[in-house]
Amino acid sequence: MSATWLNKVRWDEYGLVPVIAQEVGTGDVLMFAWMNRDALAKTVALGEAVYWSRSRKKLWHKGEESGHVQKVHEIRLDCDEDVVLLRVEQAGEIACHTGRHSCFFQKFDGTEKSGLWNAVDPVLKDPETIYK
C-alpha cells in the first residue's frame, strides 16, 4: 500500500500513529489506541476501526470478539500530521473492555497534594458476558 495519503501521516519510530476514537452525536471520547499503515488502510477499506495492538503485536479489528465494532463516519488528521481522530458510531454503546461506554471513566478529584481517581461511570455490561 503506497498511497500518497498514507505517506502524509508522520508515523513514529515504530511505524505507528496515536488514534483518538470519538463518538458521533454525543462527542464522547471513547478510547485511545494506535494504528500502523496497514491498520489505517484497512480502516478506510472496511469502514470500521482497525487498530494495531501493541501488546499482541497484530492487527486488531475492534469488536472482533465483543461485537462492539466502530463504524467510521469521519477520519481527521491533526496539524502536525502525527495524530488521527476517528469519529465513530459505537456498536453496543460500549467501547471499553470493562463494559463501560468510554475508557475514560476515572475522574480526578482532589488537589495536587492529595488527589485520587474515582470510577464515576457505570458498567453497562459484565465483561464476562461480553467476552465468552
Next chain:
Amino acid sequence: MSATWLNKVRWDEYGLVPVIAQEVGTGDVLMFAWMNRDALAKTVALGEAVYWSRSRKKLWHKGEESGHVQKVHEIRLDCDEDVVLLRVEQAGEIACHTGRHSCFFQKFDGTEKSGLWNAVDPVLKDPETIYK
C-alpha cells in the same frame, strides 16, 4: 512530588503520558499532547493545561505565548491508566498554532487507493498576529 495519584498513572519509557484535550460544551477534540509527572502535577495545581514539549524538551504552559490557555474543568484517566483526557475551556476558542479552533482540521476524503486530506476548518486568526 510523590503523590499516590501520580503513581497510578502508567508513565511510558520516557516518563510521559499521552493527553487528549476536549472542549467542554462543544465536545470538540482540540488537540493531543504529552505530559510528564511534573506537567500533570502543575496542571492540577494551576487549573490550566501544562504539557511537556517533546521538541523543546521543557514544560509548556499552553497559551503562555498566544494567550490561548486551557482552563481545566475535569481530568480523566483511561482503563489502562496510560492516557489522560482533559476537559477544558479554550481561551480565544483557538487551540491550534495554525489559528484554527482544533488541530484536527484535515479531513480524509476518498478511498483506500485514492484518498486525500482536505483542510476543512477555517483559520480564525492569522498565526502572525497570535505569535508576535
